[in-house]
Structure formats: structure tokens, C-alpha cells
Amino acid sequence: MVQPDRGAGPAADGFLAFTEVALDRTAERLPGTDRSAMTMVLLLHRVASSVVYDLESTVHRPAGWSWSAFRLLFALWVGGPQEASGAARVAGMSRAAVSALAKTLHAAGLVDRAPDDRDRRGVVLSLTPTGAERLEAAFRAHNQREAEWAALLTPDELDVLNTVLGKLAKAAQVQDWVNHRF
Incomplete structure (x- = not known):
């Protein structure tokens, strides 16, 4: 070789x-x-x-967290309390990954875990007040970094890129030949 x-x-x-x-x-x-x-x-x-x-x-x-933790915290911040499988779908993660991550984030005081009233086997996840505060502080820095990346393009280029990426994202959801993880 x-x-x-x-x-x-x-x-x-x-x-x-x-x-x-x-x-x-x-x-x-x-x-x-x-x-x-x-x-x-x-x-x-x-x-x-x-x-x-x-x-x-x-x-x-x-x-103090990973990209995966951010995705889960952000999904809960945007969507509010939700069943773990729904949070997994929104965060683009497997149900097993969300389950393990939720335990870690719960131990850190960032996420609450409660039994699902509709399905006692399920768990509803929500941000704690501390989790919301820390997510919001981190998101400010996150969005500033996003703005730095976006500033590499002209406003017209950014609009075109967002349009094209949106088109690909929509196609990924509606095309029957696309395999879906979630």
C-alpha cells in the first residue's frame, strides 16, 4: 500500500x-x-x-457542553418542553443519544426530566431556569460567530445561499428517494 x-x-x-x-x-x-x-x-x-x-x-x-448538547438545549429552548423522541427529531439526533445526553444535562442542572403523562414509559424534557440562562448567554456568542461567517459573503450572496440551502433542506424532507434518520 x-x-x-x-x-x-x-x-x-x-x-x-x-x-x-x-x-x-x-x-x-x-x-x-x-x-x-x-x-x-x-x-x-x-x-x-x-x-x-x-x-x-x-x-x-x-x-461547558458539546455541539450535541447545544442542539438539544436549543431544541428545548425553541420548542419548550417536549417528549424525548420529539426533541431527538428536532435536534437531529437518535432517541438513544438524547436519552444519554438528557441524563448528563439533568445532572448538570440544565434539563428537567419528567414522566410523560400520555405514555409513562416516555420522558418529557424541559430546560431549567439555569439551562435557559446559560443557553441564552451561549447563543449570543454563537450568533455573533454565525454573523462572522455570514459576513464573508455579500448580502446578495448570503440571500442566494440561504435560498439554495432552503431548497435542499425542503427537498430532503419531501423526496421519497431520500433516506431519513428521523
Whole structure:
């Protein structure tokens, strides 16, 4: 097996540079590959990963939680008290992940857990007053960081990007060929 040269070439430039190498090598090895579609998915994934990592490392870890914890806390803040499976759907997480995370956040005093009146096996999650305060403080920093990312684009570019991403998000929910985790 050939070991990659970690000291030279486009791949050495980092995370985003891999996209160009991947596109070129795939075209060489699998002619007929839809390069535009592959570019869209690779860039979308890599940029989303970069933004998430940036937010987690600059905002959420300093706040004392993970990106997943933020997503769950934010879902409860926006939607109010909800059954754990509903919170999992909104937060884009598995029910098992929400269950484990809710226990951790409960122990930290950020989330309350109560039996579901409609289904005694279920659990209703809600933010504690401390959880709401801490989420709101962290979200201010989160949104400032979002604004810094958005400022890299012109207002027109940002509108176009939001329109295109909204179109993809809607299609992901209505296309019958799309597999859904939630």
C-alpha cells in the first residue's frame, strides 16, 4: 500500500484542499462521475463540518457542553418542553443519544426530566431556569460567530445561499428517494 506524502501536494494544504484532489482522482478512476454533484456534496459537508467545529470549539466547549448538547438545549429552548423522541427529531439526533445526553444535562442542572403523562414509559424534557440562562448567554456568542461567517459573503450572496440551502433542506424532507434518520 502506498503511503500518502504528508509533506507535499494539495492534500498537505489541509481539510478543504482535499476536495480538489478527491474530484480529480475520482474523475481519473471513475470516468463519468458527476463532478458538479460531487463538488456540491463534498463542499457542503466540509464547510458544514468546519463551521460546526468552529462553533463548538469557540462557543460551546467554553460554555461547558458539546455541539450535541447545544442542539438539544436549543431544541428545548425553541420548542419548550417536549417528549424525548420529539426533541431527538428536532435536534437531529437518535432517541438513544438524547436519552444519554438528557441524563448528563439533568445532572448538570440544565434539563428537567419528567414522566410523560400520555405514555409513562416516555420522558418529557424541559430546560431549567439555569439551562435557559446559560443557553441564552451561549447563543449570543454563537450568533455573533454565525454573523462572522455570514459576513464573508455579500448580502446578495448570503440571500442566494440561504435560498439554495432552503431548497435542499425542503427537498430532503419531501423526496421519497431520500433516506431519513428521523
